[in-house]
Amino acid sequence: MKPIYFPEPFRIKSVEPLKMLTRQEREKKIAEANYNVFYLASRDVYIDLLTDSGTNAMSTNQWAGVMVGDESYAGAECYYHVQENAQKIFGMPYIQLVHQGRAAEKVLLPILLQGKKYAIANMHFDTTRAHVELSGARAIDCVVPEALDTTKYYDFKGNMDCDRLEQYIKELGADNIGVIIMTITNNSAGGQPVSIENIRKTRAIAKKHGIKFMIDAARYAENAYFVKQREKEFQNKTIQEIIAAEFEGADCFTMSAKKDAIVNMGGLIGCRDKALFELIKQRCISFEGFITYGGMSGRDIEALAVGLEEGTSEDYLKYRIGQMQYLAGRLEEAGIPFQSPVGGHAVFVDAKKLLPHIPYYEFPAQALCIELYKEAGIRACDIGSYMLGNDPDTGKQLEADFEFSRLAIPRRVYTQSHLDVIADALINIKERASTIKGYKIVEEPPILRHFTAKLKPIS
């Protein structure tokens, strides 16, 4: 089947010129960057797929909101606007602004985890895991086993494994578990969706055991679009109705607005319990700022208020998820392996399968990212052994389950031709795959090394 591209439900009013370097220039730039894409200047990148977080293009209405934004310290107009929209979309009475997703985690998780030992999630995003650990608890992932097989089709690879969850609760004791978290979509599993059936089942388990149920809601709208496509009960519901079903009965949520709310900065916390909200507000004032601005400028709050709603447009989501499916379709046609079916915000190319001659300790996914930059000025990032790092006890390189080169697609930023450039570059690389060499690290910091390590090609 020929890949389908759903046309953009917008036209372009303002453009950002890009520089196109020659292959020779790119080879020089990546060598100067020590073969680490995080050292590249963005002016030297043609298509930037490093992340979909905060890299979104705003609409005319959002830019108008930037002008309207009220910069009053307390009680600004934009504060009431974002409250009203968030209450309507998520169905929770209490909403707190914060400056991004991890700020929401920093404010909320220590409250939920006070005196507790564990948080259990379908999968914790890295910052969520970090804040669980900073709260003195341990983070346990409990995703369905289907998520681990990149070639097997499954509608909802982001789901919680509910049987295993029940088992964990029995083994660890409900009193020791501070929160059960549902991440929608499941970012760490490749932007994979979670079904409403699974959310309901998980929520019922949490409720039965008296454990708080929280949603990590960064991709609330993309998840709803998948539900509409794949879950029978919801095929005739609106995206807004499906979002309401996602949040129904949840005790609270944290949200990075830098994803589905189509802004460049922002975050939210929501809850139903007044006493919990009082604690949230107190911590917010210490860490983020007064409750009516929560670490945001008024102009950004107004853009967020508008984006929360724009992100739920079905035409927009059809185009958005369609971009992922178009790119994945072109790769499939060419026999390039990726996490399948493709998720909501990125295509995860399986470098272990594309470059089988490069062992994990020579970083096949990183090698593929460097080839992509040399080939066409595309910046992707390694989600594999290079990112995973060394065993803290033995200092030995760990082997990751997957060697992915992640192509994250910013919202409303690139066109079909850009996606074709990406597919064509990968097809060219596939043809000479066996000649591509691995890399070794020549300098690295002890933690989070992938941001700053220096590498060299193996000759």
Ligand SMILES: *Cc1c(COP(=O)(O)O)cnc(C)c1O
């Ligand atoms: C991005 C993200 C976060 C963290 O949000 P930031 O805005 O980057 O701080 C938390 N959870 C999920 C699922 C995310 O995708």
